[in-house]
Amino acid sequence: MKSSAYKTLCQEIIKVDSSIRSAGITNEDGIILHISHRKGMKPLLSSEERAQYAITAATRQFTRLRWEVLLGKIQYASSHYTKLIRATIPVTDDNRKLSFVIILSLDAGTDNFHEIIVGKVIPLIKERRSDLKS
Template sequence: MDYDQICKKVLDIDPKVRFAGICDETGETKYGGMRDGKPSLLSPQESQKSNLQALGRWGLRKTLTSKTGRGIYAMTEYEKLKRITIPLDDDDHLLVVTTEVDADHGNIISKTLKLVSQE
């Protein structure tokens, strides 16, 4: 899976996608980044902390996988952005996508899942 290409393609889905990045188990963003011209709302340390929290929530979801099936994505809407997370590679990496609040997240999620499944 070419993580850099995935991130670039996710940013191309919609101009309201602010960020597309892939983090590892430490929460560090290893691939992708912010859309040019869009300021990050979080410092690098805050982004890593946020990613670690998302990874922790995915870990909790996995405890119910035998009953609910594997998680496909999660989306949270905040006052200033929406964040979509998608586990990759048997959960070794997490794709994190943030959008403007008024973005069509359903369309972005659908197209992102299609991209990920094709890689």
């Protein structure tokens, strides 16, 4: 997938709901491939801090995947901070190997974040999954 396609996916994710602050995509190692922010929004983390967060988020998703055999497929994981909600969505290949991680930031206090992620964001990612294959 070319960088313009990563950009398009991130921008499409931002458009699915006005409470989404940012959307990023990383590879399996947590290297940021692209990140888009909602228009007019100032990021809370610096570029370096976002890179560090992405690496740790990918590592956590990789660790969670080992429990899928026992617990079932993970849809997403979320953390609720005072200033925002962070969610990570694993994108795996057909063998359940981590390929990409989608990292979302939503406005703090977004009560319907689960519905947004499960009802809007994940279906879009599934629709675009074949585009993510290199």
